[in-house]
Amino acid sequence: GAGVSQSPRYKVAKRGQDVALRCDPISGHVSLFWYQQALGQGPEFLTYFQNEAQLDKSGLPSDRFFAERPEGSVSTLKIQRTQQEDSAVYLCASSHIRLARLETQYFGPGTRLLVL
Amino acid sequence: DQQVKQNSPSLSVQEGRISILNCDYTNSMFDYFLWYKKYPAEGPTFLISISSIKDKNEDGRFTVFLNKSAKHLSLHIVPSQPGDSAVYFCAASPETSGSRLTFGEGTQLTVNP
Numbered sequence: 001g002a003g004v005s006q007s008p009r010y011k012v013a014k015r016g017q018d019v020a021l022r023c024d025p026i027s028g029h030v031s032l033f034w035y036q037q038a039l040g041q042g043p044e045f046l047t048y049f050q051n052e053a054q055l056d057k058s059g060l061p062s063d064r065f066f067a068e069r070p071e072g073s074v075s076t077l078k079i080q081r082t083q084q085e086d087s088a089v090y091l092c093a094s095s096h097i098r099l100a101r102l103e104t105q106y107f108g109p110g111t112r113l114l115v116l
Numbered sequence: 117d118q119q120v121k122q123n124s125p126s127l128s129v130q131e132g133r134i135s136i137l138n139c140d141y142t143n144s145m146f147d148y149f150l151w152y153k154k155y156p157a158e159g160p161t162f163l164i165s166i167s168s169i170k171d172k173n174e175d176g177r178f179t180v181f182l183n184k185s186a187k188h189l190s191l192h193i194v195p196s197q198p199g200d201s202a203v204y205f206c207a208a209s210p211e212t213s214g215s216r217l218t219f220g221e222g223t224q225l226t227v228n229p
Contacts, residue, residue, distance in 0.1 A: 004159070033216075042120075042205050042219030043160070056216060091159055105217065107152075107159030 002026065004108035006092050012114045013082045021077045021111045025094030032075050033105060034067055035091040043091050049075060082115045089113070119143045120208050122220035130228055135193040137223050139206030142187065146208040150217070151180060151191045154203045163204075164191070196227045 005024045013019050025032050031050055035043035036059075045059040051072035060067070064082075069075040079086055089112050093105040121140045129135045137151075147168040152160035166173040166180045166189070173180050179192045193200055206220040 035217075035219075040221070042122075042207075042221050043217075045216050045218070048216060059216075093159070104150075104162045104165075107161070109157065109159050 004092055004094055004106055006090075006108040006111050008111060009109065010112050010114075012116065015084060015115055016081050017115075018078065018080045019082055019113065021079075021090050021113070023075045023077070023092030023094075023108060025073065025075070025092070026096070026106055027073075029094035029096045029106075030072075031095045031105075032069055033093040033095075034075070034077050035093065036061075037089040037091055037110070039088070046077070046090075079113075082113075084115050087113055087115045117142075118221075119146075120206055120218050120220040122204075122206055122223050124223050125221070126224040126226070128226045128228060129196050131198055132195045135191075135196045135200065135225055135227065137191040137193075137204050137206075137225065139189050139191075139220055140187060141189075141208050143208070143210065143218070144187070145210035146218075148209045149180070149182060149189050150207045150209075151178075152205045152207060152219075153200075154205060154222070160205055193225075196225075198227045198229050201225055201227050 007022045033048050034046040037043040047067045048056040049069045064080045066078045089110040091110045093107045095105045150165040151163040153163045154160045164175050164178045164180050166182050182189045203222045205222045207217040
């Protein structure tokens with residue numbers, strides 16, 4: 001498919017376990033975003049990459065959260081020592097930079113994480 | 117500190133009538149606004165946007181209005197169709213933050229046949 005894909009779609013983790021969430025952006029998209037969406041809330045910004053450079057990580061809630069995009073395409077969001085409050089849907093979005101300042105962000109289906 | 121607020125968690129309208137979804141914001145640095153639509157188990161899908169230099173943008177059945185002095189925007193859907201039933205998110209971005217989006221809590225729209 002041509003859209004943003006994320007895996008796994010669902011993840012159940014025991015408290016204290018480490019998890020890794022993968023995002024495959026649309027081919028050629030330079031910008032990549034991670035958002036966290038708690039139940040009944042809107043998505044909240046976590047971090048932003050332009051190619052392999054992480055330009056903004058101000059939304060990461062703690063140092064247990066780490067994101068990388070080493071080759072400027074696929075990205076991984078890692079959560080160490082998961083806590084119950086980490087339970088949420090994690091959304092990845094990508095966009096293609098053109099001359100316009102703000103590009104439409106295309107979202108993946110999300111990974112639903114449940115921490116028991 | 118909720119900078120973008122959608123005060124109506126849900127809205128129900130009859131097919132063929134107008135749906136009006138509202139959004140308020142507090143950050144005066146926001147200068148670009150978007151509406152996203154989300155179906156269950158899918159990611160949000162871009163619907164329509166508006167820059168702060170405009171007060172209206174129209175795309176087919178969808179029109180977004182921006183009132184900068186009131187820090188308020190609204191999405192009008194005319195005529196509403198059952199396939200429009202989804203959660204609608206308002207989002208905003210300030211020029212200084214690049215493309216980072218701040219979302220509202222969402223409004224569940226139900227269009228009844």
